[in-house]
Amino acid sequence: MSDTTGTLDEALERLHTTGPERNGWLTNHAPMAVEALARHGQAPAVHRWLDRYAHKLEELPPPSRPVTADNWREALGDPVRITDWTRFFGRELDGHPWREVLSAWWPRLLPGIAGGATHPVIRTGHAVRTLLTSGEETAPRRAELAHALGYWAARHQPLPALTPLAAAPSAAAALDAVPPVPDQDGGIRARLVQLTGFPVWGGAPDPETARARLVELVTAATHRYATHGHGEPIMLVHAATAPNAVLRALPALPRELWAPSLAAAWTAAAAVTAAYTPAEAAALAPTSLTLTPEEVFERAAAHGDDHTIKFTDTALDVGDPLALAAAVRSVELNPPVF
Known part of the structure; x- marks a missing residue:
């Protein structure tokens, strides 16, 4: 089922001020967990769950230097570039349909599917499911795909x-x-x-x-x-x-x-x-x-x-x-x- 309460979008907006990891390696699972909770009728519990998870969240890491269409290969698999990658995918999704962006980058990212202990591809799967089934392509849901793909690109490791x-x-x-x-x-x-x-x-x-x-x-x-x-x-x-x-x-x-x-x-x-x-x-x-x-x-x-x-x-x-x-x-x- 799809969340029609707006709770998931609110939760994603909350989470997009935070990074995909903490302590230098451990994954932020909140975006994936709240999507699953909202999907299975637990939307009223989402913000309460996030409040209890908040101590595990860290701010977005600082940007390093922009990822571009010309230099992305040198940035692939560099966790220092997580925010650079997220911003890159944000720009891509602002300028192109999300399916087009996903299809272009999916074969480039697949060889590094195990990177980040597989968490980046899992986050991507949750983000794609929401876009496919929500009936409405909202800004927080597109942004979630940018965060997921950015995390995957930064942790890409064959x-x-x-x-x-x-x-x-x-x-x-x-x-x-x-x-x-x-x-x-x-x-x-x-x-x-x-x-x-x-x-x-x-x-x-x-x-x-x-x-x-x-x-x-x-x-x-x-x-x-x-x-x-x-x-x-x-x-x-x-x-x-x-x-x-x-x-x-x-x-x-x-x-x-x-x-x-x-x-x-x-x-x-x-x-x-x-x-x-x-x-x-x-x-x-x-x-x-x-x-x-x-x-x-x-x-x-x-x-x-x-x-x-x-x-x-x-x-x-x-x-x-x-x-x-x-x-x-x-x-x-x-x-x-x-």
Whole structure:
């Protein structure tokens, strides 16, 4: 559903005075969380949620030097240029239709999909969904796309060269076959540099097949959290939310970009899985299979954790009982905010 109260636009305007990160690396999840809250009938709670999140927000970093059509390549992947990139995309979106801007920059940004622990592409997916479904292209929603794309460009970081491993017959089997990184200590950047290869999966001969396989990937990664989320409850949500962000963007993109989008989404999901997958699966509690989607999202909203809210939003997109059970598992595993 779409927020018709104006609350989301108000929240985005609040947030656009703040930067996409804090403490030099940690992501500002508020724009994504408030979009999910507003979409799932929790608009009255948005400003209260933001008030409680406010201590995690920092001001926009100072600009360095403008990004232009001539110098953007040298600025790609430079986090010091976050504000420069955001202003660049603001100018682009002022002068061109947002779908045109997205389509031009999507293939340039896809190779760095894992940068920023996949948060930039996830923020982009939320921004695109709002523009696609809101029925009204408001200034705050266009500005949110500029912030999301600017964050992605500034944190753009390709993965190391990867060796193709044995082919897998399904997305679920491919995720199960992803080899874990050898050293499971340290943050995600220390883990991603250890990647050497992924199973071959997801090649698509046509756009519709690519879309179907992307749906399969989101479903498999969401289901897998129900039994593997304990490996790292916060970080493993991104194995599902990153490819789902790509899926949400597909309707706004030319069909020739759908197959490369699937390939990038598989890389992102596999990278997060390799970085944090546990050695053993956990049993699934059958009682978690009996809740309605509305009840599950209400639990996530009351819990208040931003990752839990976003993962539950993805689980509701999948919509089946195992996906809802995975969402309940995220409520159980992640520390509550409220």
